[in-house]
Structure formats: structure tokens, C-alpha cells
Amino acid sequence: MHKDERDPHTGYKTTGHEWNGIKELNTPIPRAILLFIIVTHLFALGYWIFMPAWPLGDTYTKGLLGADQKKRVEKEVAEAAMSRQAALEAIERQDYNTIVNDLHLMALVRENGKTLFRDNCSACHGAQGQGQSGFPSLADNDWLWGNSPEQIAKTIRVGVNADHPESRSSEMLAFGRDQLLQRGDVLDLVSYIESLSGKVPKNADSADSADSDGIALPKGQSIFAENCATCHGADAKGSTETGAPDLTDDIWIYGAGSDTIFHTIWDGRKGVMPSWDGRLTPLQQKILTLYVLGLNEEEQ
DSSP states (O other), rough: OOOOOTTTTOOOOOEEETTTEEEEEEOOHHHHHHHHHHHHHOOOOOHHHOOOOOOOTEEEETTTTTHHHHHHHHHHHHHHHHHHHHHHHHHHHHHHHHHHTOHHHHHHHHHHHHHHHHHHHHHOTTTTTTOOOOOOOOSSSSSOOOOHHHHHHHHHHEEEHHSSOBBOOOBBOOOTTTTOOHHHHHHHHHHHHHHTTTTTOOTTOOOOOTTTTTTOOHHHHHHHHHHHHHHTTSSSBBTTTTOOSSSSSSSSSOSSSSHHHHHHHHOOOOOBBOOOTTTTHHHHHHHHHHHHHHHHHOOO
């Protein structure tokens, strides 16, 4: 039978267990732990009373506070939807400049515009608007029809060579195929156009030639003035009125190189952009316009 024994050093009773001369003390639980246990139980009891806690068949105890996470989430979703709708109405109502200078509205434009662009434009213009052969880049600062929001919005709405009654019209004539120019003239024209963007023409078949700086001699320039300047301008910098591209930079819709330029002049080009009027709402078109403008800013 165990006799009560106290440890002479601590004053605590022993439990009667002993291992190799080491006796186990009957040490009381620290007060801090007891306090923690008491507080925990009181908290649990309070939670059961005030908050939803116990299932009761097809229902549960509601708690005195009547807290309902489902209703809270539904309320937050409804409030977010109302806020979003108000912002969309603001985008629809306000002018482009006001929207661009509103960080909250532009955040919504980027969110919605990314989806609209991905679903409707990326197949031709690329996921980042970088373009591809036959489809211009929307991430640079070279615009066929002008870079104002109004001009971009019009292009989206009516398209290019589309079936919309107000569609923009643009076509590069087939100067070789339709016998408007002879092969030699086309080659001279290719050499001149290459020289406009700073390239040294290397067309051995050309009747014309270029000097050491890559500047074509007058024959190609004369052919350009007679056949191309009407659309591309006397300075070859293009025209936003006709959608004719600038030939003096190094940005090409169908690709650079003498063979590609020759093909363009010989067979002509007639790109098509569909009209999104009727496919996208006016609000969606406006968001897409602002998003496209943003692609240009991101590239810069």
C-alpha cells in the first residue's frame, strides 16, 4: 500500500512510482494551463449559445445572434454586382478621356476587355495584340486608320471591307496580275520601297539600282509617284483616311523582305476585318476600344 511521501526538495507528494531510484512527483497542473482550459470551455459554450452550432436533423441551432454566412455571402455578392453595374453604366455614359483617367473604371475595362479580346480578336491579332502575317499589331503605335479612341471604336463597329453599310474600304491593287505594271517596273518599285525604310535593296533583276546608302534611283521613285502616292502619300507615310500603311517605317502587315513586297505589289492585298456591330453591344465595343488602347501603352 502506498504511503504518502513528500519530496524533501519540492514539497510535492510522490505518486508511489519509482524507476531506478527516481521517484515520480504528483506535480499539480500549472495554473496557466487550467486557466486556458477554462477559457476555452467558456468560449465553446458561448459559441454554442450565440452562433449556429449543432445540427438538428434537417436544420441546426441558429444561435442568439442569428449569424448566417450564406446570407452574408449572398449580400456581398449582390453588393458587388450592384457596384459593378454602376461602374459599367459609368463607362457607357462617360467620354473616353474621363474613363482613361479613372483608375477604378480602367481596372474594370482591363478585366472585361481581356475576356472580350481573347474571345473575339486574339485569333487574328494574337493573344497580346502582337499581330501576325496579314493582321496588324495592336500593341505598337502604327495605326492604319488613326489611334484616337473614336477612330478605333469606328473600326471595331463597322469593320474593314466588311458587310456593314458604313464599313471602311481598303484595297491594294494587283499591279502585276492586272497588268498595270510590267515585271521590271514592279522590281524597281520594290527596290524603292525597301530603300524608304532604310534597307539596301538587293534585287539583282531590277532595272533600277540603289546607291551606296540604299537610296533607290529615280525610276522606282517615279513609278511610286505615278501609281502609289495617291494612297500612301507623296512622302510614303501612309494615310489614315484610306487606311494605307506607312512605308517608311519597319512595320509590315504581311512581312518584310523583297519577295513579300513583290508579292504584295504583284497580286494586291485586301484584308478583311469583320464588323462587330450587332455581335457586341455598344458598351462591349467601348470597353474593347479602351482595352486595345491599353495594349499600346503596355508595349511602350
